[in-house]
Structures are given as C-alpha cells and as structure tokens.
Amino acid sequence: MGKYKINFFHYSQNSILVNWPQSILPEISSEINSFCKAIYNDENIIEFRKGYCSLLIQFNSENISYNRFRVYLINIYDNLREIKIVKPSVWEVPVCYDDKFSSDIKEYSKKVSLSKDEIIRLHSSKIYYLHMYGFLPGFMYLGGLDSKLQIPRKTIPNRRVLKGSVAVGGSQTGIYPSDSPGGWYVIGNTPINLFDASNLNQPVAIPDSNYVKFTPVSIEEYKLIKDEVKKSEYKFIKREFND
Amino acid sequence: MIEILDSGYHITIQDRGRFDFSKFGVPLSGSMDYLSSNNANSIVGNTINEPVFEIAMMGGKFLFTEEVDICISGAIFEVKLNNNSIINNTIIRVQKGDVLNFGKALKGFRIYLAISGGFKSDLILKSCSYFDNITPSSVVKKGDRFNLLRNKSKACNFISNPELIFENIIEVSKGPEFNLINSDDIKLLREQFFTVSSNNRMGYFFENGLSANSFSIITSPVIPGTIQLTPSGKMIALMKDGQVSGGYPRILQMNYNSISILSQKKQGDKIRFKLINLT
Numbered sequence: 293m294g295k296y297k298i299n300f301f302h303y304s305q306n307s308i309l310v311n312w313p314q315s316i317l318p319e320i321s322s323e324i325n326s327f328c329k330a331i332y333n334d335e336n337i338i339e340f341r342k343g344y345c346s347l348l349i350q351f352n353s354e355n356i357s358y359n360r361f362r363v364y365l366i367n368i369y370d371n372l373r374e375i376k377i378v379k380p381s382v383w384e385v386p387v388c389y390d391d392k393f394s395s396d397i398k399e400y401s402k403k404v405s406l407s408k409d410e411i412i413r414l415h416s417s418k419i420y421y422l423h424m425y426g427f428l429p430g431f432m433y434l435g436g437l438d439s440k441l442q443i444p445r446k447t448i449p450n451r452r453v454l455k456g457s458v459a460v461g462g463s464q465t466g467i468y469p470s471d472s473p474g475g476w477y478v479i480g481n482t483p484i485n486l487f488d489a490s491n492l493n494q495p496v497a498i499p500d501s502n503y504v505k506f507t508p509v510s511i512e513e514y515k516l517i518k519d520e521v522k523k524s525e526y527k528f529i530k531r532e533f534n535d
Numbered sequence: 536m537i538e539i540l541d542s543g544y545h546i547t548i549q550d551r552g553r554f555d556f557s558k559f560g561v562p563l564s565g566s567m568d569y570l571s572s573n574n575a576n577s578i579v580g581n582t583i584n585e586p587v588f589e590i591a592m593m594g595g596k597f598l599f600t601e602e603v604d605i606c607i608s609g610a611i612f613e614v615k616l617n618n619n620s621i622i623n624n625t626i627i628r629v630q631k632g633d634v635l636n637f638g639k640a641l642k643g644f645r646i647y648l649a650i651s652g653g654f655k656s657d658l659i660l661k662s663c664s665y666f667d668n669i670t671p672s673s674v675v676k677k678g679d680r681f682n683l684l685r686n687k688s689k690a691c692n693f694i695s696n697p698e699l700i701f702e703n704i705i706e707v708s709k710g711p712e713f714n715l716i717n718s719d720d721i722k723l724l725r726e727q728f729f730t731v732s733s734n735n736r737m738g739y740f741f742e743n744g745l746s747a748n749s750f751s752i753i754t755s756p757v758i759p760g761t762i763q764l765t766p767s768g769k770m771i772a773l774m775k776d777g778q779v780s781g782g783y784p785r786i787l788q789m790n791y792n793s794i795s796i797l798s799q800k801k802q803g804d805k806i807r808f809k810l811i812n813l814t
Contacts (some may be wrong), residue, residue, distance in 0.1 A: 296541035302708075303710075303711065303758075303788060304708065304758065304788045305790055305791065305814070306591060307758060309711055309756070311711075314752075314753055315753070316753060335755045338554060339554050339555050339557060340557075340558075341557045341558070341559065341757075341758065341779050341780065342756060342757045342780075343754055343755035343780055344751065344753050344754055344755070345753060345755075346755050346756060348755075348756035348757075348758060350758070358813070366569055392700065393743060398606065424558075424781030425558060425559050425560035425779075426559055426560050426666075426754065426778065426779050427560060427778050427779075427780065428778070429559060429560045429561045429562075429666075429668060429669060430555075431560045431561060432676070433780075462621045469560075469668075470667070470668040487559070487560075487668070489668070489669045489670075490658055490659070491658050492660060492661070493646070495556070495559050495561070495660065496559045496560075500558070517775075
C-alpha cells in the first residue's frame with residue numbers, strides 16, 4: 293500500500309494528474325517510480341510524465357473512461373509495493389570550475405557571500421538525487437543543494453548557456469545538456485555528454501533515481517576527458533550508494 | 536525524389552511525435568495542427584502517422600523528380616504548381632520535373648504537404664519529427680533530398696472540416712492551479728480577447744494577460760496545450776515542442792482541436808477562451 297495521501301485531477305481529455313504531498317523528497321520520487329513501474333505495461337497508458345511530487349498520465353480514452361481509469365489507479369496505489377529494481381549508484385560527473393567556464397561565479401559569489409573556493413567545496417561535496425528529467429532532452433532535476441548555495445534564479449535569463457554548463461538556481465543544481473537559454477548561474481562545465489539521441493533504449497547517461505556527485509577537475513584533466521569522450525572511450529566512475 | 540530548392544521561412548518534417556521519451560526530457564513534437572496534417576495524409580491515402588512537411592508563414596520550393604500524388608491542407612497559402620495555382624484538401628498529381636512553390640500565408644499560419652505513399656526520413660527515438668539536438672537538423676534545408684517510399688495506401692479516414700482551424704475560440708478546461716486566479720481575472724479570461732504577440736513550435740505568447748502575481752509551484756509535468764501563468768500575468772500556451780515540465784501555475788488546458796486552431800494563429804491575431812468541463 294502507498295504511504296501517502298494522493299489525489300487525482302482530470303487534466304485533459306485523456307490525461308489524469310496524480311498529486312503526492314507537494315514537497316521535494318527522494319522518498320516521494322521513489323514511490324512515484326514504484327507506481328510508474330506498477331502501471332508501466334498497462335495497455336491503456338500512452339505516456340506518463342513525472343514531476344517531483346506528481347505524475348501526469350495519458351491514457352487511451354477510447355478504451356477506458358476517466359472515472360474507471362481513476363478507480364483503476366486507486367486500486368494500484370492501494371496495492372503498491374515498494375519496487376527496487378536496482379540499487380542506486382553515485383555517478384561522478386567531472387566538473388571544471390576554472391574561470392574559463394564559470395562565467396557567473398563572480399556575481400554568484402557576491403550574492404551568496406562565499407568565496408569561489410568555498411562555493412566549489414560546498415557544491416562538490418554533496419551528493420544529489422536525480423529526481424527526474426525535464427526542461428531539455430537530458431536535463432537532470434537534481435535535489436539536495438546546500439542551503440548556503442540557494443538564491444533565486446536570475447531575473448533576466450541568459451540567451452545562450454553553453455552545452456555542459458553546470459549551474460545553480462533556486463534550490464536546484466543542474467547541467468545544460470545542449471546550448472540553450474537559461475536563468476541559472478553558471479559555475480562550471482563538464483566535458484561529458486549527458487544525452488545521445490541515437491541510443492534508443494537509454495538516451496540519457498545516468499538513469500533517474502540515482503545519485504550524482506560533482507568531482508572538480510583541472511583544465512588539463514577537462515581536456516583529457518573531452519578527448520576520451522570524443523573517442524567514445526570515457527567510462528563513468530560510479531560507486532554503490534550506501535544510506 | 537523530392538528536392539528542396541528553397542527552404543522558406545520555417546519548414547520541418549513532422550509525424551505524430553515522440554511518445555514515451557518525455558521521461559528523458561524529450562518533448563512530444565509532431566504536427567502543430569494535427570487536424571490539417573491528418574486531412575492531408577487521409578486524402579492521399581496515408582496513415583495519419585506518415586511524416587509530412589510542415590510549412591510555416593511563407594516560402595518553400597519543392598522539386599519532384601517523379602510522378603506522385605500529393606495533398607496540401609491547413610492554412611491558405613499562395614501555392615503554385617509550376618505556374619498554376621492549386622487548392623487545399625484535394626489530390627493533386629505532380630509530374631516529373633514539376634516545381635511546387637509556396638508563397639505567403641493568406642489565411643492561417645501553417646500548411647501541410649503530404650506525399651502519397653510517404654517519403655524517407657530518419658526515425659530517431661521512434662519519430663521523424665524534427666527537433667534541435669534530437670534530429671541532425673531542426674529545419675529542412677535547401678538541397679535536402681527525400682526519396683519517395685511508395686508505401687501501399689491504406690484506407691484511412693480522419694477528415695475534418697477544413698474551416699474549423701480558422702475559428703478564434705479556444706476551448707479550455709481548468710488546469711490544476713486554476714483556483715489560484717482571482718474572480719476579476721477569471722472574468723477577463725472568459726470575456727476578453729487575447730492577442731498573439733509571438734509564437735514558435737514551443738509556445739504561443741500573448742500581448743495582454745492577467746494581473747501580476749507571485750505564484751510558483753514545484754516543477755511539475757505539462758503537456759502540449761497547457762497554458763501557464765507567468766509572474767508578470769502573461770500567459771504561455773505550450774505547444775508541441777514545449778518542455779515536459781515547468782514551474783509556472785498551469786491555469787488552463789486546451790483540448791486537441793484548440794491546439795490545432797491556435798497553431799494557425801500568428802502575431803496580432805486575436806483569440807477568446809471558452810471554458811468547458813471535461814466529461
């Protein structure tokens with residue numbers, strides 16, 4: 293049986309929104325994942341989209357009515373077991389915090405009243421839970437940013453943030469998987485690729501519900517890793533997650 | 536074969552989109568106005584998932600190196616096959632060496648070109664729909680060539696009234712955060728016309744809006760047709776290339792037909808919302 297009080301909202305002609313308590317917690321994300329796995333093979337489901345604490349499910353409204361589908365989901369939730377398919381890992385993501393890549397660090401450093409070294413230490417010492425993907429193909433929503441590093445995102449977004457940029461905004465940190473506009477403060481860059489559209493089964497490098505840790509690298513190491521990535525020789529460093 | 540002689544303002548290839556990849560942050564994509572792409576495909580005997588060319592605003596020149604049946608549907612453009620004007624929603628046989636030339640949109644914004652039997656376009660993440668960083672290019676370019684597939688036609692009948700897309704009433708149901716907005720703003724939503732300020736395949740933006748606010752929500756899922764309320768009070772209607780999640784309140788949700796209707800609007804066009812209940 294599910295642990296929380298969930299509610300349902302008729303979102304569109306053929307979609308239903310399932311809301312968990314509105315807070316960002318790995319336990320809630322993990323239960324949403326279990327719920328997704330329980331319904332994954334249902335023939336009436338077209339697609340689902342995950343939020344931190346909600347799930348939007350598109351169903352085949354020609355086969356099943358909204359009300360019947362809602363009752364079906366309640367049943368699934370009432371009989372939900374925690375499903376842990378794989379033990380989560382901690383994936384190390386190399387980040388170069390050199391001035392060359394940290395275009396916003398001076399401004400950010402003033403705003404959080406911390407030195408650059410202190411920012412790097414705080415940012416790279418935590419492990420972050422990968423709640424879900426969203427925003428852009430391969431963009432990770434990472435939870436667990438140190439409260440000292442949390443400030444509101446920029447009021448005027450940058451028109452172009454470079455691929456690989458490691459940035460902080462609000463209570464979150466993340467990596468831009470491709471060039472894009474963005475409103476977060478850029479403090480570094482990773483040489484690794486996070487999204488590969490040619491990989492049909494697993495286009496993202498890191499599966500969700502895992503943990504991410506940022507490992508500071510020098511500009512020389514950055515270049516070496518970039519070369520390895522180019523030659524498809526780069527191997528992720530990951531270790532088992534222990535609570 | 537089809538060769539692109541002129542890539543116009545914005546031409547892409549679209550099918551029904553990329554299902555089941557939103558879990559990796561990948562937008563749905565697919566024809567903005569699915570009613571018209573369905574019409575074009577149905578009329579030439581294709582299934583509705585057959586890729587079509589989506590041509591926005593103006594321009595585009597297609598050379599056919601062999602005989603084939605085609606159909607155009609959607610916005611009314613100035614369109615010429617060689618030197619002769621052609622019309623929407625009818626089968627047109629093109630001959631070897633014919634040039635199909637799109638001028639300006641006269642009414643509406645997006646027109647679809649379907650080729651009987653289909654044409655070859657790479658399937659990436661189970662869809663041919665163009666999207667930046669997924670497909671090698673985000674638009675069709677001059678010199679691009681597409682081989683005809685000549686798939687056996689299948690009976691398919693998804694034909695809708697071609698005038699429907701020129702309506703200006705957008706049917707919406709209440710979004711999950713509808714209750715955040717006050718009664719004055721609800722009155723505005725029900726009664727006012729909203730003017731399109733800009734648009735692309737990701738979203739439609741409006742000149743006028745509701746009152747400014749400081750609402751925000753925990754990043755939550757959205758789908759094409761979700762209308763978000765930004766802090767300035769302006770609304771964003773998310774379209775087919777829209778992101779899969781967002782942090783602005785989701786105040787309204789368009790239905791399928793309304794997404795098609797809005798897709799045919801351009802800067803300066805006015806629309807009105809009609810609140811409906813989902814059944």
